[in-house]
Amino acid sequence: MNVGLTLQQGRWKATARRVAREILAPMASEIDREGKFVRAGIEAIGKNGMMGLCIPQEYGGQGIELLSTVIATEELAQGCASTAMCYVMHTCAILPIVAAASPEQLEKFIRPVAEGKILYSVSASEPGSGAHLWHVDSYAEKNAGGYVVNAFKSWATSAGESDYYLIPVRSSATASADELTLFLVSASDPQVQPVGKWDGLGMRGNSSSPVKFNNCHIAASQRIGHEGIGFPLLIAFNVPVYLLALSGLYLGLAQRARDVAVEHVKKRIHADTKNPLANLGVVQRYIAELDCDIEATRAYLYEVTRILSYLTSMLMELAKADLLEKIVDRFYQEDALLIVAKAKVMATEMVLRVVNKAFQLCGGTGYRRGHEIERLYRDARAGTFMAPDNDTLREIIGRRACGLPYPWQAGSMGAKG
Amino acid sequence: MPELRGTLFNFKDLVNKNSSVRKLLVGWEPLIEIEALDGDERYTLIVRDCNLEEIHEGPAQQAGTVTVRGNKQVLSEIFEGKLNPAQALIDGQIEIYGQEKDMIKLDALTLVLWDV
Structure with a gap:
């Protein structure tokens, strides 16, 4: 049953279905068997213009039109659920950045996404809070060059594979558990360490490992929005x-x-x-x-x-x-x-x-x-x-x-x- | 039943006094038509230079950027801040015609006006 899609939504549905059938599905069994990360699938999604479907048009995307994203995900999951999961965790990082980023940050962190050049991951939950986004234990310490963060994030889809992690931490040691600040942390930072190799019952290709941010120095230019606006943005x-x-x-x-x-x-x-x-x-x-x-x-x-x-x-x-x-x-x-x-x-x-x-x-x-x-x-x-x-x-x-x-x-x- | 005309003029005063709302008006200069379906009332709101500058009785002289249609009571409740316009739109209590970005801006404006 389809319920009145627009031409644009129909186009993305067809594109995602083609990628799922021709590229993702033939690889899905091997990815599952070997626990291989879904890199080739993510690249195919990027080449077909779907990495930034919800990005506003002024930054090279298709507009904040979430149904295309949902339908694309639905179609991709029919080829490979692990790939679709990485796509979900990438996509949900985008709009908090768009909402609060400076013009320079938009050019650096958003425009390349629309071109399929960046893979994001969101890593929020911690051992002490589980699913409670409104209670984060880790915090940022401000210094002259920006911030220092020590955090253990329990889960990050695409751990060790994404280009950036979007992480919420408390704005300072004295900030309340829901007074959060968002940072984009480069995965190439040697102080960012995925812990172990993902070996799950299912979704075996999405590299969902914990990630340790170990005395991680983060420039102020990688803070998204002002201090303390993290929770409303999320x-x-x-x-x-x-x-x-x-x-x-x-x-x-x-x-x-x-x-x-x-x-x-x-x-x-x-x-x-x-x-x-x-x-x-x-x-x-x-x-x-x-x-x-x-x-x-x-x-x-x-x-x-x-x-x-x-x-x-x-x-x-x-x-x-x-x-x-x-x-x-x-x-x-x-x-x-x-x-x-x-x-x-x-x-x-x-x-x-x-x-x-x-x-x-x-x-x-x-x-x-x-x-x-x-x-x-x-x-x-x-x-x-x-x-x-x-x-x-x-x-x-x-x-x-x-x-x-x-x-x-x-x-x-x-x-x- | 609240009187729509008076409600709109109060709304104009509130908008122009509210610095948060005026931030939303930056770069947005629509003609907004308000049409009551259960009477012969129609108004045109003109936004210019971050102000809700004028309200004319009757339809816009040129094609309106946004048209909001509904019963007088619903329209009055929206412009008095008693009814969330986004919810009214979802519930089919009003119809809004125009570019989606203008509809969104109008909803955002009323939401901020009654909350800040």
């Missing part, structure tokens, strides 16, 4: 894009699992009946359940993305006029974040139902190591606990439904993550 421009694109990824993964299962039941013929499995009523019902689940999520996700595109554009206007901090609390009150949080919960739980049923339809064939459904089953599992994990999101949704403030407005909501 809430307005990083979290919504991340949750929407991530939802698109799991939607695409579910679609691929469904397609693999349908192909299987059309081809698999039992010797006794001489009929394909597709002729069985129980199989048809399974497939109908998959379709209903996928299309309900798609309809919600696309609708929410259209709304968030509009709101994000509005917030960008405010950020460019230095008014973001004054308005961001009002934005929370309007609960725009909640509809995005619901999309993540829906998509990441829908995909588990879908891959489980698709697995059942593929039977023992799919259980063999190297079958695509087996890989999709493992890739799908990460979604519900990726930060912010679904339990944290449910608590936030539930709090707001009961008229309670957001956790960062009310103090800690308790240890989790």
